[in-house]
Amino acid sequence: MSSSGEEASTAVGGEDVAGGEPQSEKYELPDNVDRTRVVTEPGVRVVDREDDDPDRDTAVVINAPPSTCEEWDAYYDRHEDGWVSVAEDNPDYDPDAPVVVIAFLPDLEDSNSDILPIENAVSLNSLEISYYSFPPGRLKIVDIPDHVEIGNESNGEASAADESEKEADSESDAEPAEPDGEDESEEPPEWELSEEFEALRDRLAESATVEVDHTEDGPVLAVEKLGTSYRIQEDGTITGDGALRDRLNPLVDEYL
Numbered sequence: 001m002s003s004s005g006e007e008a009s010t011a012v013g014g015e016d017v018a019g020g021e022p023q024s025e026k027y028e029l030p031d032n033v034d035r036t037r038v039v040t041e042p043g044v045r046v047v048d049r050e051d052d053d054p055d056r057d058t059a060v061v062i063n064a065p066p067s068t069c070e071e072w073d074a075y076y077d078r079h080e081d082g083w084v085s086v087a088e089d090n091p092d093y094d095p096d097a098p099v100v101v102i103a104f105l106p107d108l109e110d111s112n113s114d115i116l117p118i119e120n121a122v123s124l125n126s127l128e129i130s131y132y133s134f135p136p137g138r139l140k141i142v143d144i145p146d147h148v149e150i151g152n153e154s155n156g157e158a159s160a161a162d163e164s165e166k167e168a169d170s171e172s173d174a175e176p177a178e179p180d181g182e183d184e185s186e187e188p189p190e191w192e193l194s195e196e197f198e199a200l201r202d203r204l205a206e207s208a209t210v211e212v213d214h215t216e217d218g219p220v221l222a223v224e225k226l227g228t229s230y231r232i233q234e235d236g237t238i239t240g241d242g243a244l245r246d247r248l249n250p251l252v253d254e255y256l
Helices: 036-040 105-111 158-175 196-202 246-256
Strands: 045-048 059-063 073-075 082-085 100-104 131-133 139-143 209-215 216-225 228-233
Touching: 036 139, 045 158, 059 105, 196 209, 196 216, 196 246, 228 246
Parallel strands: none
Antiparallel strands: 045 059, 045 139, 059 100, 073 082, 100 131, 209 216, 216 228
């Protein structure tokens, strides 16, 4: 093992731990899921693949530094007065493999229980226990917490595109909807104003803001003056209460 608290460790043989495909694992991850990403997620529980002891302790991933086995220091060798990298400590490891830092669960429970459950990367300087550094292939996943998302990553984008294409095909194959007078998406027709109604609009526009609303039932004059709104239909009906309504009545009677 590579540890922050030990000066030496035994090199482990076998191509699996050097970065190749892992051997049998409890978790059958979906096809195309990046196992390396999963095993580097804080909180994932693992065991040492090379430890055959059935009573071996479970470890927890606590960090995954952006370093390779060649770059990451495993421990300080007091005899050589220098740091030893994970790759130097274990020559069979792929020096370019990423690093996963773990701590044993019993040690965490005894000395650092306040950080459990682990959902984010742990500051290694804050730990009171030893931690160990491995390439992902050395570790076997035994439990994945709920906060770690597992999905079909490599084809997720393609799946979304396929789904959109299916929806588009479904819409194109659907029979055209029958015209419905109550369809809100249809715009009402644009009415041609009668001479009288147009004359009333022009008269009102001299002293107020006037717009023509084309409703399903016909044109309506929307009049706004002094912050008060009124609506005048072509048959002379006035909607809206305010002090100016009394002035509108004679105008409507005159023009309509």
